Amino acid sequence: MGLGLVGNAQNPGSQRSWWLREALAAGGEEPRPPLREDLNADVVIVGGGYTGLWTAHFLTERQPALRVVVLEADICGGGPSGRNGGFASGWWDELDGLITLYGPEAAVRACRAISDSIRAIGELCDQHAIDAWYRRAGYLFAATSAPHEAVCEEMVRLAREVGAPEELVELSPQEVKRRCASPAFRGGAFMRDGASIQPALLVRGLRRILLEKGVSVYEGTPVTRLDSGPPALAVTPQGAVRAPRAVIAVNAWAIGWPGLRRRLVAWSSYMVLTAPAPERLAEIGWTGGELVSDLRTSIRYFRTTRDGRIAFGGGGGRAAPRIGDSFTRDRRAVAEAADGFRRLFPSFADVPIVDAWGGPIDVSGTHLPVFGRLEARNLFYALGYTGNGVAPAHLAGQVLADLVSGADTELTHLPMVDRPLRLYPPEPLRSLGAAVLRRAIIAKDQAEERGRRPPALASALAHLPRRLGYLLGP
Numbered sequence: 001m002g003l004g005l006v007g008n009a010q011n012p013g014s015q016r017s018w019w020l021r022e023a024l025a026a027g028g029e030e031p032r033p034p035l036r037e038d039l040n041a042d043v044v045i046v047g048g049g050y051t052g053l054w055t056a057h058f059l060t061e062r063q064p065a066l067r068v069v070v071l072e073a074d075i076c077g078g079g080p081s082g083r084n085g086g087f088a089s090g091w092w093d094e095l096d097g098l099i100t101l102y103g104p105e106a107a108v109r110a111c112r113a114i115s116d117s118i119r120a121i122g123e124l125c126d127q128h129a130i131d132a133w134y135r136r137a138g139y140l141f142a143a144t145s146a147p148h149e150a151v152c153e154e155m156v157r158l159a160r161e162v163g164a165p166e167e168l169v170e171l172s173p174q175e176v177k178r179r180c181a182s183p184a185f186r187g188g189a190f191m192r193d194g195a196s197i198q199p200a201l202l203v204r205g206l207r208r209i210l211l212e213k214g215v216s217v218y219e220g221t222p223v224t225r226l227d228s229g230p231p232a233l234a235v236t237p238q239g240a241v242r243a244p245r246a247v248i249a250v251n252a253w254a255i256g257w258p259g260l261r262r263r264l265v266a267w268s269s270y271m272v273l274t275a276p277a278p279e280r281l282a283e284i285g286w287t288g289g290e291l292v293s294d295l296r297t298s299i300r301y302f303r304t305t306r307d308g309r310i311a312f313g314g315g316g317g318r319a320a321p322r323i324g325d326s327f328t329r330d331r332r333a334v335a336e337a338a339d340g341f342r343r344l345f346p347s348f349a350d351v352p353i354v355d356a357w358g359g360p361i362d363v364s365g366t367h368l369p370v371f372g373r374l375e376a377r378n379l380f381y382a383l384g385y386t387g388n389g390v391a392p393a394h395l396a397g398q399v400l401a402d403l404v405s406g407a408d409t410e411l412t413h414l415p416m417v418d419r420p421l422r423l424y425p426p427e428p429l430r431s432l433g434a435a436v437l438r439r440a441i442i443a444k445d446q447a448e449e450r451g452r453r454p455p456a457l458a459s460a461l462a463h464l465p466r467r468l469g470y471l472l473g474p
């Protein structure tokens, strides 16, 4: 059956992600009407994904009378927060970058803060009866080539070195196989900090909590201009919000924002989803609910669903200078994700792929996010999740709420707060560089997976970002 793409999988972007369609069907809520007047508020938040909604949540937890307005161009969760893989994953595998940037003590504080967020997301779901399929079953790293086994060993060694040996343990090929059997997997590592969620149910649940608390949420309301003032003025097509402080929570859309655009590359990521096949999952022993990924630079990540499907993402993606169709309608990227799935799970050969979707991720020069404020001291932002924003956005929401309120807390002293991000070159150099790099990385990943030496040029190019001081690539 070739790649076995049927139905929605053949026409990505023509509808919302499977997660969001399920969530909208379960919730039955109407979209909130667009802003059609001029308003005054205490805080205006641009963007209704996890970052914007968590920030509104923590602000109103701390100061219930605060007038918070959320302005969302689409519907809340219409962006990546309603389309992601649902990996709420720990940062222990990021220790290398964290230590390079901040030193071991601060790196561990950052990892612990993310672990707290993973726990807290589950607790919030319990407290507010949000059934977002939260399941804390850990994260399996499965090596598909010899160099990746070495990467696993290094990850485990670093966790041990910073005094957290329980967070990441090495797995033999047999141990990997027991959790999820693929003929492509070798040894690996297991990180206990990892929970799967149904991403759209989480973001829509958050929206519900905010509406119940009386937070003003306007959907279908793109902010076309944000002046810092003070007070800040957020202008939309039919109205404006004036507030002393504003939060920019627009994720990869920040490439259109002055002051932020050089801090990220917008990169597409695509997922495919199989038909339910619980009996096949049982055959390969993948019934524990673990999050799984390989260790390629062009990472492939996959998880199961409650009804026995596999949601499988990654394997390439592309950069673009504007958020347009290439982030949602790229059939080639869907085919690449599907091809990765077919290679790793040959026993699912006759299970069709029934859905596919994509979205933009905000790749920072350090592979890690920062939370802070712009030169105009009343504009706050979180940026650079680099495809790992589910748990970090919860932390960002708390940090931004503290920064906006002027509170001096443990969280505002985390190392990624108020840190400069390394700038990328301006366009068109940035997109050209990203395209060359992408090809090199994929060539290197493929060669390694086939047990060959990567071509010298591809290898040199793939290592170039690190030589230039970015924490990207191998």
Ligand SMILES: Cc1cc2nc3c(=O)[nH]c(=O)nc-3n(C[C@H](O)[C@H](O)[C@H](O)COP(=O)(O)OP(=O)(O)OC[C@H]3O[C@@H](n4cnc5c(N)ncnc54)[C@H](O)[C@@H]3O)c2cc1C
Pocket: 046, 047, 048, 049, 050, 051, 052, 071, 072, 073, 074, 075, 076, 077, 078, 079, 080, 081, 082, 083, 084, 085, 086, 087, 088, 089, 221, 222, 223, 224, 249, 250, 251, 252, 253, 269, 270, 271, 313, 357, 358, 359, 360, 361, 385, 386, 387, 388, 389, 390, 391, 393
């Ligand atoms: C396919 C895919 C898979 C992913 N998988 C994972 C994963 O498994 N685990 C993980 O941790 N992360 C994953 N991510 C990344 C994760 O989804 C994001 O990091 C996270 O959702 C960021 O939340 P956010 O609120 O900052 O951004 P978003 O959810 O993108 O929200 C930003 C919002 O701002 C709105 N907006 C933009 N411009 C304007 C404007 N001018 N005016 C008003 N509103 C505006 C957008 O419509 C959007 O709704 C994935 C991403 C993709 C695309």
